[in-house]
Amino acid sequence: MNLEQEFVILLEKNQNIVHKICKIYTDQEDVHKDLFQEITIQLWHSYPKFRGEAKFSTWAYRIGLNTAISLFRNKKRKLSIIPWDQALEKISYEEYDPQKDDQLHYLYEAIQHLNDIEKALIYLYLEDKDYTEIAETLGISEVNARVKMNRTKTKLKEILKKKGAL
């Protein structure tokens, strides 16, 4: 199996990691697709370096978040975006329903109110990462990661309470 095929299979299997990052960094479907593509390109560029060094997911978390926080350039202005027509999209994407689960929908909506760094913290928390990995991914100390995580969780809970989801 060549390198490209190996990568494609791994990413296809682990694509939800990338989708979740896209979903917390944008609530626009076309931006979601652009960000997914940029993360894929970044993952592919560093794939030869990564190969077999760590778990695919661990490595994908870091590159995915880095792309969303630092590298991705959103070319679309929010106000100029035409609302995504789900009926049309269903032609190419089956069974996509963002409001299928109300509680999850509230969570994603609440996360949109956080800043980029807070989103990364919450993402890593929800993915059940320990503080050592969170601190290493963001490049801050473990103590600070803990302090900031507590504050961010409190902020998120307040938003969820306001929305009636908690």
Next chain:
Amino acid sequence: MDELDQFKKQWQEDKNFIKVDQSDIKTMLHKSSTSIVKWIFMISLIELSLGIILSLLLPNSNRDELPFFHFVDYASELVFYCAIAYFIYKFFKSYTSISSTNSTKNLLNSILETRKHVENYIKFNIYFIMYSFFVAFLELTIRKIDLDHKWGSNLLMIIAFAVCITLVAYVFIAIFKFYYKIVYRRLLRKLNNNYEELNRLEQE
């Protein structure tokens, strides 16, 4: 148990996403990146070459008459090209250290540092242009001062030159500031905000 833990389970089980298949991924792999770093790199290359082009437009003095200025010109040119080489070296060194596998803070730091080298390079060019104008002004003044004339008219001439030089310097700086506002405000705002946020965390 944390109130958010109830969401955690649902989050981890969430598979309600657009399904991307292998052929979609393959297509994506062959598309080119539109990352901020790529933009910064391209803009920086234009800026670096612009500095060199500008250096060719620097005012040239008449070297036949005043040997002192002849020496100053050569010394300045040497300093100028050494500085250009230094900035270009720093830029590429910093650029090659940008890697998406670094921690977020290191990545942001290396992108902003790469950008900073080009900014310093442009600043250096502006200062150098101002310095060149000043030397040209000095030489012109020394040559044009007519000792037979009254000091009043000489002084008037010096003030007129000084005002011209100040105006030119002011215009250059204004253009520089305007350019940075237009080109980089949107491009770097996100990076600066996120970098500041991470730094704030460390300082608390």
